[in-house]
Amino acid sequence: MKRNILFSATLLLLSAALLAQTNQPIKLHPQNPHYFLYKGKPTLLVGSGEHYGAVLNLGFNYKTYLQTMAKDGLNTTRLFTGAYVEKPGDFGIKNNTLAPSEQNLLLPWKRSDQNGFELGGNKFDLDKWDENFFIRLKQFMTEANHNGVIVEVNLFSSYYQHGWEYSPLNTKNNINKTDDISAALANTLLNGNILTYQEKYVRKIVRELNGFDNIYFEVQNEPYAIQKDTVILRNEYGDVKDFRNFLEIVSQRSNDWQRKVAGWIKDEENKLPKQHLISQNISNFQYPITNPDPDISIFNFHYALPKAVDENYYLNKVIGFNETGFAGNLNTTYRRQAWRFLMAGGALFNMLDYSFSAGMETGQDTSYKAPGGGSPELRKQFGALKRYFDALDLVKLHPDQHIVKASPGATTEALSDNGKQWIIYMEHIAMKPYTLLLNLPKGKFKVTWTDVVTGKVIQTLMVTSNEIAVPAGLDDKVLMVKAVK
Incomplete structure (x- = not known):
């Protein structure tokens, strides 16, 4: 009898340990941190998804979209959360999910009673949250979890040519009198009182999503995309009249700002039950990382070369390739990019799939006008790649x-x-x-x-x-x- 009791107790302890291991956010694998551990199994992430507007675009049926991802055997997608939106026609994308109509745009902040938002409708009140956004955000995460999809929650983006004109953080688009600054300074420590509103936004999203295991946070999309600016700055460095010096200052303040944002995430989660991975978008193609932020666990590249993995493998963190999709529409191009990168030792691949749009959430519209590709056939090939890696003992593998x-x-x-x-x-x-x-x-x-x-x-x-x-x-x-x- 005593032996049976001890055996039963051992089984209960093992079951509890297994449950605890599978009920945790995705993290780096402790035995091989170049890969992920999720639900007790080593894994890597492969996706081919819409243009990041699934939540802020009310016209997009995310349930059908996530079901399609799961059916195709893919397990990751990127998501923008409102600090950056696009205007229809930007980047030559005809049916852009990140550029919804005025009626379908839903952002984290409530509209005020003052007309004048650049993309139509009333300006925003940055001191008030639109809880409808967070309801939809959490519903999206729940559906993604149900379909086995890991979500990259991207908090900020560079503003490119005209994107700052559409941002709720721009003083023209809110009633809160945020400082009137240039686009190049928006995501830096030179952005005045905007920093306060950025911190509130980050901490709010972190709190709302803390209960989910199927997410990681990315600080900023393409922070290296700084546009030429004619503003003459005056700060502790004095007058900055030379554009090269201007870029150097902005670049450094951007790096400092990214560390600040990662610190907000860490600090907020220290008060909460769960801690999530944080990623940093480093550059296009490749770049050898020095002095990495210790809060970063995933170093992501766009349009990446295998050398991005080779140069940074020493970090013992995940190296990711989380955006491609501006290289024409041939399936061969993107399939080869994925195989090259993951076979070099990367653990994450995601492409922009323009066959997804509002009203075409099954990803079957290959008549799109866009700078890249995407199709059911390509996703089938990515699914074959994912299944192949799933059958490997990833923990033991290295380049x-x-x-x-x-x-x-x-x-x-x-x-x-x-x-x-x-x-x-x-x-x-x-x-x-x-x-x-x-x-x-x-x-x-x-x-x-x-x-x-x-x-x-x-x-x-x-x-x-x-x-x-x-x-x-x-x-x-x-x-x-x-x-x-």
Whole structure:
């Protein structure tokens, strides 16, 4: 009897421990922080989603959208939360979810009784919250959680050419007499009393979303997109008349401001039950990070190259690729971007999918006018990528730049687990059959070739040689090599 009681107690403790592990926000995996841990399992994030306006656009049916994401096998999306919106036609996007009609725009702040908002309707009162926004925000998060979708909650964005004209924080669009500043200063420590309203906004969103596990926060979208400004500043540095000096000051104050925002998130969550990851958008393409903010756990790049992972792998944090979609509409372009980056050791990929719009939340409208692509077929290919990585033991994997000795017919990226398994992605550059030369140790190996377009296994065989013939066909392939005892 005593043995049965002890056994039952042990089972209860194990069950409680498992429940505690699965009932936590997404976090870095403690054994390999280059990947995520979510619901007790190592994971990476792959998405192909709408243009970030799912909540602030009342005309967008987010339930259908999130169900479509889940059906396609994808598990992440980005979301803007109101400090930045766009005007119809911006960036050449015809059906832009981030540019809703006047009637469908819902932001965190209440409208005042004074007419004059740049995009139509009354100005905003930054001292009053529109609780309808937060209700919709939490409903979106609940639906995303139900569909297994992790949400990047993006708090701010650069304002580009005209975006500051539409922001509720701009003094022209509110009744609170925020300081009249230029767009380049809006997200810096040179923004006057706007900083106070930004802090209130961040802390409010953090509080509202604290109960959700399927989110992480991003400080700012593309902080490096500072536009040329003719303002002559006077501050502790004196008159800034040279634009280069101006940019240097703004850039430094922007970095300091980003740390300030991350600090607000951390400080607010220290008072709350759950703590969430914070990401920082570093640059386009690649950039070696020095002096990283210790509050940041995800370093995101746009239009990223695999070198962005290589240069920053030493940080032992997640390196992400959280926006692409300005490179034409060929599926091949974006599929290859995703495979290259994740095979280099990245853990997050997301693209702008213009086949999603208000009224077309199933993502099937491929007649869009936009600078990029997106389609059900492309999402199916991303789903195949996600399933392939889900079957791997991510915790043991790391980039391997030595396994491939020669690949005359393809460019390659590789991962390995220190001697028992190698994964090699091959992006074709040759039109004829060729042989792949590897640096395998002596032994017997099981080789499995998979077509990355379909996700189907092409060929499985046993080898004892470093020379492996590549199967015919022009589609990109991924090779798994496993040591056999």
